[in-house]
Amino acid sequence: MIRIGHNPNTNMLPMFHFLQKEQPLLECAIAEPTGHNAMLAEGRIDMAPISAFSYGEHWREYAVLPNLSVSTKGRVGSILLFSKVPLETFEGLTVALSDASATSVNLTKILLHHYYGVHPHYVTMPANLKEMFEKAQAALLIGDAAIQAALLHPDCFIYDLGEEWFKHTGCSMTYAVWAFPKRLLAEQAAEIEKVYQLLLEAKAKALNHMEDIILECQRMLGGSFDFWKDYFAQFNYGLDLTYVMGLEKYLGLCYELNLLSSRPVLEFWPKE
Structure with a gap:
């Protein structure tokens, strides 16, 4: 078995x-x-x-x-960073990270630290965008939670991490x-x-x-x-x-x- x-x-x-x-x-x-x-x-x-x-x-x-x-080679559609402000302004702000992912959490850190040169604070939370936004200026969601949040909250900045990775590295x-x-x-x-x-x-x-x-x-x-x-x-x-x-x-x-x-x-x- x-x-x-x-x-x-x-x-x-x-x-x-x-x-x-x-x-x-x-x-x-x-x-x-x-x-x-x-x-x-x-x-x-x-x-x-x-x-x-x-x-x-x-x-x-x-x-x-x-x-x-x-x-993916580019856009993924379900690994999304939701934000109240542009990525470039994240220095010293708080980012809420989904507790359902390891790859995407560390991809977020690579993109922010290595490619955008910003160093926010991080908190790890269950995947609930409303509650995450109460404690942070940005929130990482993955999978079905990310898809549903994007459909319900199109009024904030939404960054697709697959797209961001490809933009900076040219890699899948x-x-x-x-x-x-x-x-x-x-x-x-x-x-x-x-x-x-x-x-x-x-x-x-x-x-x-x-x-x-x-x-x-x-x-x-x-x-x-x-x-x-x-x-x-x-x-x-x-x-x-x-x-x-x-x-x-x-x-x-x-x-x-x-x-x-x-x-x-x-x-x-x-x-x-």
Whole structure:
């Protein structure tokens, strides 16, 4: 039995919608990215789409499944920084960070510190824009919470972090990778490979049946068919060399800015 993390946000539907959850090989645990980060580190699950930053924290212990990620090259649409003022004026102000993300929290710090040269104060809070704005001048939201906030609050500055990253680096951005502890290979390599094939099959089926994915998103959050079609057009769920280079750029900057204690090396399994 392989225990996997199941992320319920709409941006992960292409990975999970067609996954055969009834397979005796799988047991799913539903959580936001930070929940999966902790569960994998504590051994409560065996595999998950964890924050790319969390892989950077545990790169010596983890391996990454090839050809699976949540990435964009530019706009992402659901990792958004909401602000009462322009980014350039953030020096000394307070930014509220979502407690559901690790990758995006540190991407925010990279963009503000390294590229905009501003150093605000940070507080970590649950994803509620109204409450965040009561304590801070800006707020980072991810996933469905970000989509809903953008639809309800178009009257403030809204910065798309995927777009900001691409503007400053020219690189793609990988927000999540599928990872597992390398120690499992000693006894469960065959099971892990079977689950990997299930994930690849589920992804391929979803990408060939995006109408089904979009209809499910409309059922979950509303919105027009064209809105969701445009939203998913930004995403790449693979991890080819271009996206690996963008991921290495992000992890390298995390290390150089002392957000990570060591420079991560990506290790993939199964090797191709």
